[in-house]
Amino acid sequence: xxxxxxxxxxxxxxxxxxxxxxxxxxxxxxxxxxxxxxxxxxxxxxxxxxxxxxxxxxxxxxxxxxxxxxxxxxxxxxxxxxxxxxxxxxxxxxxxxxxxxxxxxxxxxxxxxxxxxxxxxxxxxxxxxxxxxxxxxxxxxxxxxxxxxxxxxxxxxxxxxxxxxxxxxxxxxxxxxxxxxxxxxxxxxxxxxxxxxxxxxxxxxxxxxxxxxxxxxxxxxxxxxxxxxxxxxxxxxxxxxxxxxxxxxxxxxxxxxx
Amino acid sequence: xxxxxxxxxxxxxxxxxxxxxxxxxxxxxxxxxxxxxxxxxxxxxxxxxxxxxxxxxxxxxxxxxxxxxxxxxxxxxxxxxxxxxxxxxxxxxxxxxxxxxxxxxxxxxxxxxxxxxxxxxxxxxxxxxxxxxxxxxxxxxxxxxxxxxxxxxxxxxxxxxxxx
Numbered sequence: 001x002x003x004x005x006x007x008x009x010x011x012x013x014x015x016x017x018x019x020x021x022x023x024x025x026x027x028x029x030x031x032x033x034x035x036x037x038x039x040x041x042x043x044x045x046x047x048x049x050x051x052x053x054x055x056x057x058x059x060x061x062x063x064x065x066x067x068x069x070x071x072x073x074x075x076x077x078x079x080x081x082x083x084x085x086x087x088x089x090x091x092x093x094x095x096x097x098x099x100x101x102x103x104x105x106x107x108x109x110x111x112x113x114x115x116x117x118x119x120x121x122x123x124x125x126x127x128x129x130x131x132x133x134x135x136x137x138x139x140x141x142x143x144x145x146x147x148x149x150x151x152x153x154x155x156x157x158x159x160x161x162x163x164x165x166x167x168x169x170x171x172x173x174x175x176x177x178x179x180x181x182x183x184x185x186x187x188x189x190x191x192x193x194x195x196x197x198x199x200x201x202x203x204x205x206x207x208x209x210x211x212x213x214x215x216x217x218x219x220x221x222x223x224x225x226x227x228x229x230x231x232x233x234x235x236x237x238x239x240x241x242x243x244x245x246x247x248x249x250x251x252x253x254x255x256x257x258x
Numbered sequence: 259x260x261x262x263x264x265x266x267x268x269x270x271x272x273x274x275x276x277x278x279x280x281x282x283x284x285x286x287x288x289x290x291x292x293x294x295x296x297x298x299x300x301x302x303x304x305x306x307x308x309x310x311x312x313x314x315x316x317x318x319x320x321x322x323x324x325x326x327x328x329x330x331x332x333x334x335x336x337x338x339x340x341x342x343x344x345x346x347x348x349x350x351x352x353x354x355x356x357x358x359x360x361x362x363x364x365x366x367x368x369x370x371x372x373x374x375x376x377x378x379x380x381x382x383x384x385x386x387x388x389x390x391x392x393x394x395x396x397x398x399x400x401x402x403x404x405x406x407x408x409x410x411x412x413x414x415x416x417x418x419x420x421x422x
Binding site for chain 2: 132137205210211
């Protein structure tokens with residue numbers, strides 16, 4: 001850490017305070033990340049191989065039911081990713097947590113990508129099952145709105161010259177969009193939809209036969225760990241990027257003074 | 259500390275306002291948010307010549323497939339209380355069968371027959387392999403063409419292996 005002393009920033013105490021949490025995050029996440037990746041890949045591989053080659057087909061849908069092993073985890077992660085985005089936004093707006101700002105900015109593209117895969121696989125599943133690629137029922141429309149919210153957040157966070165203003169605006173947008181989450185979840189119960197109601201709930205046995213359900217549990221857990229791994233890796237990159245930018249700025253201001 | 263509490267309270271107040279506004283809007287527009295109407299809903303109103311979606315179950319023993327120049331079918335859609343006769347020309351989805359949920363797009367004719375231009379199959383939340391269905395049929399617990407399967411506890415209990 002000799003280099004840091006030679007390019008001492010103008011206000012070392014404040015800068016240190018600002019880096020305290022992200023520094024700890026970098027150390028901790030560096031240790032966790034390889035485990036997240038390897039466990040995620042392993043569980044996903046088990047689930048996919050089990051689901052594709054060993055699980056039985058559905059009696060009506062045949063092979064088509066195997067799309068479930070990707071569609072369901074991505075649909076769950078589209079919503080769960082948005083919940084994480086909302087938590088980061090509260091931390092950012094109320095507690096002004098610098099790490100939450102970065103995590104929210106990095107969560108947006110990951111969530112948008114997962115939502116896009118959920119919509120695409122759903123469309124591929126809809127054609128052979130329902131007979132339509134897309135219908136504007138309440139469930140499909142509300143998930144499409146979720147996708148647009150992610151895109152809006154991605155754009156808004158990066159739209160300002162001053163990053164802090166972008167983080168604030170993005171956090172407000174993300175929190176307004178939280179209203180969409182219960183609509184997604186309960187759309188299939190509140191209104192008539194083409195999409196079927198949930199098969200797995202907190203109460204009662206699932207309505208998916210156990211032999212079809214086991215691989216789904218593995219892929220769900222696997223994709224969830226991979227979602228976390230990608231987000232953590234992106235946030236680490238964001239922290240390091242900001243650190244380099246601040247060091248460069250400190251260096252230029254110092255050379256300007258001398 | 260005080261500033262943080264203030265920000266949190268403002269956030270909660272905004273959230274409560276937004277949630278109630280959204281709740282009121284959704285309940286006001288609830289009738290327009292449904293994807294389809296049921297046969298009972300259809301029976302309440304006189305045919306108005308407007309295109310709409312009708313959803314329900316294909317009634318057992320009512321499917322007549324028309325062959326010849328145009329493939330198609332005549333069948334009744336029911337919700338248990340009322341039923342509507344549907345005529346359709348075109349290809350039916352693979353999952354179409356008696357006892358299956360369907361959503362048909364079309365116009366109710368003055369004589370009460372629903373002329374459909376599109377038939378979509380509605381899959382329910384039950385997924386089971388063929389062996390489980392065969393076992394349920396054999397034991398007389400479920401006839402797929404009569405409607406929804408029995409409660410999942412009957413066929414998805416972990417203690418009872420499928421087929422026994």
